Amino acid sequence: MWKTLLAASALALTTAAAQAEKIEIELWHAMGGALGEATNAVAEQFNASQDKYNLTPVYKGNYEETLTATIAAFRAGEQPNIVQVFDAGAATIIGAEGAVIPAQDLIENAGFEFGTDYIPGVANFYADENGKMVGMPFNSSTPILYYNVEALEEAGVEPPTTWEEFQEIAPALKEAGYVPMAQSHLPWIFTENFMSRHNLQFATNANGYEGAEGTELLINVEPIKAHFTAVKEWIDAGLFGYYGTGWGDNQAPFENGEVAMWLGSSGSFGGLKQSADFEFSATYLPYWEAVTEEPYNTFIGGAALFAMSGQPEEENEAAAAFFQFLSSPEPQVFWHKETGYVPITATAYELAKAEGYYDEEPAAEVGINQLQQPGGDWTKGYRMGFYVQIRDVMNREYGRIFSGEATVDEAFGIIEEEGNRLLERFAQTQSG
Amino acid sequence: MHKAQFQSPLYPYLLLLPQMAIVAVFFLWPSAEAVRSSFFLQDPFFGNETFVGIDNYTDAVTRSDYGRAAWFTFLFTVVVTFFSLGIALLLAVAADNVLRGQGPYKTLLMWVYAIAPPVAGLIGIMLFDQHIGPIVDFVALFGWDMRVGVDYWDTGIAMMIVATWKQIPVNFIFFLSGLQSIPKGVREAASIDNPSPSGRFWTIIFPLLAPTSFFLMIINITYAFFETFGIVDVMLKGEPGNNPVTLVYKVFLDGFRGNDLGGSSAQSVILMVFVLALTIIQFRLIERRVHYT
Numbered sequence: 001m002w003k004t005l006l007a008a009s010a011l012a013l014t015t016a017a018a019q020a021e022k023i024e025i026e027l028w029h030a031m032g033g034a035l036g037e038a039t040n041a042v043a044e045q046f047n048a049s050q051d052k053y054n055l056t057p058v059y060k061g062n063y064e065e066t067l068t069a070t071i072a073a074f075r076a077g078e079q080p081n082i083v084q085v086f087d088a089g090a091a092t093i094i095g096a097e098g099a100v101i102p103a104q105d106l107i108e109n110a111g112f113e114f115g116t117d118y119i120p121g122v123a124n125f126y127a128d129e130n131g132k133m134v135g136m137p138f139n140s141s142t143p144i145l146y147y148n149v150e151a152l153e154e155a156g157v158e159p160p161t162t163w164e165e166f167q168e169i170a171p172a173l174k175e176a177g178y179v180p181m182a183q184s185h186l187p188w189i190f191t192e193n194f195m196s197r198h199n200l201q202f203a204t205n206a207n208g209y210e211g212a213e214g215t216e217l218l219i220n221v222e223p224i225k226a227h228f229t230a231v232k233e234w235i236d237a238g239l240f241g242y243y244g245t246g247w248g249d250n251q252a253p254f255e256n257g258e259v260a261m262w263l264g265s266s267g268s269f270g271g272l273k274q275s276a277d278f279e280f281s282a283t284y285l286p287y288w289e290a291v292t293e294e295p296y297n298t299f300i301g302g303a304a305l306f307a308m309s310g311q312p313e314e315e316n317e318a319a320a321a322f323f324q325f326l327s328s329p330e331p332q333v334f335w336h337k338e339t340g341y342v343p344i345t346a347t348a349y350e351l352a353k354a355e356g357y358y359d360e361e362p363a364a365e366v367g368i369n370q371l372q373q374p375g376g377d378w379t380k381g382y383r384m385g386f387y388v389q390i391r392d393v394m395n396r397e398y399g400r401i402f403s404g405e406a407t408v409d410e411a412f413g414i415i416e417e418e419g420n421r422l423l424e425r426f427a428q429t430q431s432g
Numbered sequence: 433m434h435k436a437q438f439q440s441p442l443y444p445y446l447l448l449l450p451q452m453a454i455v456a457v458f459f460l461w462p463s464a465e466a467v468r469s470s471f472f473l474q475d476p477f478f479g480n481e482t483f484v485g486i487d488n489y490t491d492a493v494t495r496s497d498y499g500r501a502a503w504f505t506f507l508f509t510v511v512v513t514f515f516s517l518g519i520a521l522l523l524a525v526a527a528d529n530v531l532r533g534q535g536p537y538k539t540l541l542m543w544v545y546a547i548a549p550p551v552a553g554l555i556g557i558m559l560f561d562q563h564i565g566p567i568v569d570f571v572a573l574f575g576w577d578m579r580v581g582v583d584y585w586d587t588g589i590a591m592m593i594v595a596t597w598k599q600i601p602v603n604f605i606f607f608l609s610g611l612q613s614i615p616k617g618v619r620e621a622a623s624i625d626n627p628s629p630s631g632r633f634w635t636i637i638f639p640l641l642a643p644t645s646f647f648l649m650i651i652n653i654t655y656a657f658f659e660t661f662g663i664v665d666v667m668l669k670g671e672p673g674n675n676p677v678t679l680v681y682k683v684f685l686d687g688f689r690g691n692d693l694g695g696s697s698a699q700s701v702i703l704m705v706f707v708l709a710l711t712i713i714q715f716r717l718i719e720r721r722v723h724y725t
Binding site for chain 2: 062064067068071074075092093095096098099242243244245246249252253256386388389392395396397398399400402403405414418421425428429430431
């Protein structure tokens with residue numbers, strides 16, 4: 001008995017020693033619930049795939065809270081190795097030069113080869129003005145249109161490809177007892193991606209990519225104002241439902257069958273499959289034929305992973321190994337199927353296709369196809385600071401349009417004026 | 433009469449030291465820091481600062497939503513203070529008159545006190561949910577299409593109701609103990625002089641409750657101003673949109689959600705000055721009318 005005990009403790013010692021040799025790195029993320037479980041699964045797969053590094057994912061609250069926690073930790077010199085930052089916070093972390101190591105540099109410094117087959121709509125968003133990838137896209141999604149198959153059949157209509165078509169079919173859906181459409185994120189779907197879908201410039205300085213100094217919003221323009229004028233008319237005519245700024249408040253009426261079509265995220269797919277007890281499918285985000293004859297690609301929302309600076313060399317290598325693992329096809333396909341977020345490389349997309357995933361779930365392919373539609377000069381994305389507040393201003397003013405408190409002209413005047421003031425203030429923080 | 437004397441003149445200061453240290457560390461130092469950083473714009477990651485003079489102040493007060501937030505905060509404070517004091521006083525007087533089974537009544541009325549503000553906010557969200565909220569369904573019977581989260585004032589009213597409900601028990605406890613400390617003899621003498629219960633209440637009981645009421649008014653105003661933060665945050669689900677926000681919540685939004693530390697500091701300094709002025713006014717004007725026994 002003593003022998004076994006001795007042997008067991010010797011074994012325990014050696015495994016402890018082996019573990020001590022592992023290089024520990026930490027990832028701070030904002031993925032709660034099912035997404036958090038998928039994140040943990042990816043980390044476990046990485047840890048099991050090699051024996052040099054050990055990655056610990058830590059949930060830090062929502063996106064804003066994670067960014068704030070990271071800033072506080074960075075100022076105290078206790079930043080994690082990797083942090084997940086969302087689209088609207090990208091300018092803050094990328095603008096803080098020296099706070100992060102660009103993903104491309106990190107990977108190349110560690111002796112890996114930087115992949116080239118990233119899907120364009122995905123890769124550009126978190127790149128710098130020269131196209132160097134700074135953040136490693138992690139959970140990437142794009143706005144698409146979901147529809148209740150039964151509801152559309154009942155009304156005898158097809159899902160719309162353009163807003164002109166929507167206007168034609170909406171009365172039939174209303175007639176059939178449905179609210180024809182709702183959406184869940186006005187700044188993301190009806191502003192940022194509206195601009196991209198129609199290849200319209202969103203801000204000066206190449207949508208802000210060329211630097212914060214002098215960047216101004218180009219939002220007070222006819223196409224988008226005409227769009228909001230139309231949406232307001234639809235709401236008044238009972239052809240469109242607006243349930244406030246909350247994402248879930250707008251998704252819920254689609255899930256319980258009140259709303260026939262819903263504009264949400266391609267990443268909502270996994271959740272909808274669980275919550276909707278009717279047959280649904282998806283198609284591309286509509287566009288105005290009056291503005292563009294052919295639609296352009298949308299870009300991504302969601303978040304990317306950033307490697308923080310100020311870490312020992314071997315930990316940077318560990319982070320690079322994780323990025324490398326993350327962009328390899330198998331984890332990508334796992335993540336894609338588990339969450340509904342799009343794969344970030346063409347190889348991963350081909351793999352999912354070869355496995356027959358899209359034959360089973362055609363709706364899961366819509367987002368990735370939309371990201372691969374033809375691009376234009378203004379479809380890369382945007383880079384603007386204090387963008388969280390700018391989105392808040394948009395949400396507030398759009399709400400005022402829909403409630404009738406402000407006209408479209410007044411609201412867009414305010415968004416332009418206050419948005420530009422915020423951009424100017426952000427530029428000042430960068431010059432100090 | 434025996435006079436308490438310290439042996440050394442330094443001794444009282446020594447005793448005060450811990451309290452003073454706490455005030456210095458948790459109030460004076462952060463306040464000074466807020467005042468200082470309100471004149472700078474700060475890069476969040478490195479803390480590099482650019483001096484901008486009073487730009488942060490002018491920017492804060494000239495934004496189109498500042499006036500609206502200030503007006504809402506004022507209304508919110510008045511409504512919450514008035515109703516949470518009024519309803520609590522009514523309940524306390526009623527509970528004080530109950531002769532049998534007073535214990536369970538009191539316990540039930542104090543119960544809500546144990547609920548944390550965010551939890552109160554969550555309950556509020558469920559009750560006022562635009563799709564499944566029972567209160568929304570109820571008011572719909574009277575033709576009110578209440579849309580919390582969409583309509584500015586509907587959200588505002590829901591926040592006021594939840595904030596008031598949460599504060600009633602605290603006020604109730606204080607009012608009840610205030611009522612019970614009024615000597616029986618005084619009440620009996622009053623009931624001989626004035627047969628009307630409401631007359632007795634306003635001429636005898638209410639003035640004797642004045643110290644309690646004054647104290648409660650101050651803590652209720654501070655409550656509505658600062659401590660309703662959790663309720664507001666939860667009820668707005670972190671997304672203000674076109675919904676009312678209180679000034680304190682705005683400080684949080686700009687500072688911790690938007691990482692605009694300078695702008696947020698300027699707003700908190702404005703609030704600090706305002707509360708200071710309010711407190712001075714309260715003590716100068718209202719406390720004079722309060723008689724302590």
